[in-house]
Amino acid sequence: MGRARKAEIGDRMVKRFPLYLRVLREMAEQDKPYASGAVVAKALSLDPIVVRKDFSRTGVRGTPRLGFPLREVIAAIERFLGWNAHTEAVLAGAGRLGSALLGYPGFQNQGFKIVAAFDANPRKRGRIAGIPVFPADQLTNKSRALGVSLGILTVPADQAQVAADAMMAGGIRGIWNFTPVQIAVPADVIVKHEDLAAGLAVLSHRLRQGGFIA
Secondary structure, three states: OOHHHHHHHHHHHHHHHHHHHHHHHHHHHOOOOEEOHHHHHHHHOOOHHHHHHHHHHOOOOOEOOOEEEHHHHHHHHHHHHOOOOOEEEEEEOOOHHHHHHHOOHHHHHHOEEEEEEEEOOHHHOEEEOOEEEEEHHHHHHHHHHHOOOEEEEOOOHHHHHHHHHHHHHOOOOEEEEOOOOOOOOOOOOEEEEOOHHHHHHHHHHHHHHOOOOO
16 A cells, blocks of 8 residues: 555544544543443544544553553543643744634644734734734744744744745744635645635535535
């Protein structure tokens, strides 16, 4: 199996883990001691074999006819994802999308915290959802001072590369890119693109075809 194919399979598995956590946490609220792979698979419309294989990747062993120790598998998945400790990030571009991300409460359950935002518009200065917003020209120095390694790009397309460069100059090595621009980065920087237009195109196309949306 090629490296690209292995990476694709690995990414698919990682994307399933937050779904597992949602179901497992609901089960924990009901004080259930074990999590059956079959029950979790049914809740998410997945193959039970896939679920059990994914759980085993965390190092937790299941018990026949009982399943996996619930609290143990939750903790193992959180460790696998790095959600057992906070990851801090900065955000460039406090417009509508950026402001929505700043105010999103779900990040707290994912070990993720935005500690500062930056925007070129003076009217954006101050705080949004309790997070300080600084001038865009402070992005490099503030990122370095905060010691963060992750940046979120929600700036206009024509500012994407400049903002990315400022992030990398400040020591950021992971960029979550919500702009439509394919930014240029060195080999030691990881970029995750969230192409909203592409997602909408797939949704619209499948609706027009009358097909189900995966």
